[in-house]
Amino acid sequence: MINKTQILKGILEGCILSLLSGEKMYSQEIAARLEEDGITGVSDGTLFPLLLRLENEGLIVSEKVPVSNGPCRKYYTLSAAGSEELLKFSAICTELFSAVKKIIEGGKENGEA
DSSP states (O other): OOOHHHHHHHHHHHHHHHHHHHSOEEHHHHHHHHHHTTOOOOOHHHHHHHHHHHHHTTSEEEEEEEETTEEEEEEEEEOHHHHHHHHHHHHHHHHHHHHHHHHHHHHHHTTOO
C-alpha cells in the first residue's frame, strides 16, 4: 500500500527550501504554510530535526529575533548554497513529476487504472 508519509519525506526538504526562498520564516510559519499548501501532518518531531539538518548542511541560516511578548524566535532564511540546492530540487521534481504523470496517464489510455 502507498504511504503518503514516505513520499513526503523525500520532498519535504525541497518544499522548505522553496518556502524560505521567498521570505524569512520561523518554524511555526513554515508548518502553517506547508499545511495551507496541502502538506498536512508535518509534526514538530519531523520539522525541527529537518531544519537543524538543513542548517548544519549550510542550506539555511538562522537568526534569533527578540519578540515583545515572549522569548526570541528563530527565523530561517535560504543561504546561497540553499538556493543552488533548490534549483537542483526543482529540476529533479519537474523531470520526475513529468515522468510519473506520463506513466499514469499512459496507463489510463491503455485501459489500466
